Amino acid sequence: MRSDRGQRAPLGLKIAAACGLLFLHLPILLIFVYAFTTEEKSFVWPPPGLTTQWFAVTWNRPDVWDALSLSVRVAAISTAIALVLGTLCAAAVSQTRFFGREAISLLVILPIALPGIITGIALRSAFSLADIPFSFWTIVLGHATFCVVVVYNNAVARFRRTSGSMIEASMDLGADGFQTFRHVVLPNIATALLAGGMLAFALSFDEVIVTTFTAGQQQTVPIWMLEELIRPRQRPVTNVVAMVVVLVTLLPILFAYYLTRDGDQIAGSGK
Amino acid sequence: MTIAAVQSNPTPAILPGNGGLRGALSDLFWRRPKFLLTLMLAPPLLWLGIVYIGSLFALLAQSFFSIDEFSGLINREFTLKTYGDLFQAANLDIILRTVTMAALVTLASAIIAFPIAYYAARYARGRWKALFYLGVMLPLWSSYLVKIYAWKLILAKEGILTWLLAKLNLLWLLDAWLSLPVVGGNSLSVSFTGTFIVFVYVWLPFMILPVQAALERVPGNLVEASSDLGASPGQTFRNVLFPLALPGIVAGSIFTFSLTLGDYIIPQIIGTSRLFIGQAVYSQQGTAGNIPLAAAFTVVPIVIMGFYLWGAKRMGAFDAL
DSSP, X not given: OOTXXXXXXXXXHHHHHHHHHHXXXXXXXXXXHHTTBOOOSSOOSSOSOBXXXXXXXXXXXHHHHHHHHHHHHHHHHHHHHHHHHHHHHHHXXXXXXXXXXXXXXXXXXXXXXXXXXXXXXXXXXXXXXXXXXXXXXXXXXXXXXXXXXXXXXXXXXXXXXXXXXXXXXXXXXXXXXXXXXXXXXXXXXXXXXXXXXXXXXXXXXXXXXXXXXXXXXXXXXXXXXXXHHHSOSOHHHHHHHHHHHHHHHHHHHHHHHHHHHHHHHHHHXXX | OHHHHHHTSOOOSSOOOOOHHHHHHHHHHHHOXXXXXXXXXXHHHHIIIIIIIHHHHXXXXXXXXXXXXXXXXXXXXXXXXXXXXXTSHXXXXXXXXXXXXXXXXXXXXXXXXXXXXHIIIIIOOHHHHHHHHHHHHHXXXXXXXXXHHHHHHHHSTTSHHHHHHHHTTOHHHHXXXXXXXXXXXXXXXXXXXXXXXXXXXXXXXXXXXXXXXXXXXXXXXXXXXXXXXXXXXXXXXXXIIHHHHHHHHHHHHHHHHHHHHHOOSHHHHSSOSSOOHHHHHHHXXXXXXXXXXXXXXXXXHHHHHHHHHHHHHHTTGGGGX
């Protein structure tokens, strides 16, 4: 039907696009090779030999496990907060029109539109003005703030595709507001929320700039990595942790993609 | 099962109320949508309003304090002295350097992003489309520090890039580049060139996605119509594609520009000892303990991004996000 279906791309465009994608992916693949290198002191290429001994060394490092546990707990709680706040905001903005609607979407985007260092130092100065000591919750406070936008974006996109007449139909058929939410709205937005939650989790798990200002002495995985980058102690362990972090963030992203892809097809039928 | 629960209700024309607190609440929400709206908006607005905007104001307030140069204590009285300090030549240098870097990074990202976005939007179909999408999403979401670390491996003197260039007999090119005054250095990992490459690498996916979203909305037959009417590919690009992709590019540039302005980790790990705004903020609030000056420094990117967002909104960039 579309006239451009059978067209071939110009060769130059193909090459430029392929080079761009290679540029994006090769550096990450390199991490996988370095995790097996026998070289301890430098980043020499090609690796003089391959070994798996660094996985065992990393496994027995308590500081790595502590950082991992803190990161997972922070990410889980921040994601939960962001899910509630982001969904509420998205529902309000997409289902109704009111004065200041635009301002609200700007307010939600602001924490990621402004450089992270501003969010970080702003939170830190607020903590110091209010005499709040650094704790688990100060990290969560910062993370939840910028995770809201990820959930919000996903939920808003889905709400836009969900037609309002379904909600009206549900009400007409005698469901009250809560039943409508439970049986009509929630199934429609569930996958978008799950995807948003996954992305929020990945975002929080990886965050370092804001965290350096709100963590005090605590170490999340990114802060642990940053320490190793600035003052290397055992480079092979860093290599292994880097590889594991790539794999750990890969899974939620693939899953989130899978969810929204399916969801959008379902939601698309209501167009 | 969920639908059955709803269906099993009796079906007279007017249903009796559900009764109880839940029914009363539900009726209230229906009768007063404004009340429901307020209830929905209150938690996110309170959170963002108090935690985020509150903190920003706390920061702004600190920028009007000053530091006592002898005792190092912070003097909590209103003064513009800190902003005066901001306009010293050394600090202006830092601001100029950062803004130049942000502009260059944005430009380079746009140039590299366009072919990927255009191919993905116009030619990739089915499985290839998914592959392209994931091909951008995965680097976007993989760990920021791991990406920087990967580049430290690549750009190191003994690393893969030097090895590759040696194999290609192109080492002289690298040496010539490194001997240039501003962009060069001892090795790529301690030069502005290195900083630039890593910035482009890390923020590139933020540019591709909005540009692709903008290009998706360009009907293919517009491009064909343009060439049917006798335009060369270059003319089609300049007069048809580029203007239509511009909101997407501006939307992407919000990210590349803003992220570069505020980053202090990339130039710290891969770069020279000359500071960027982010590093200045970090060292002022950390080792120097001069929170007022750090706060005043952060006002610079806020003001720049304020204008940027305002301009972007006028160009319709937010619809492309």
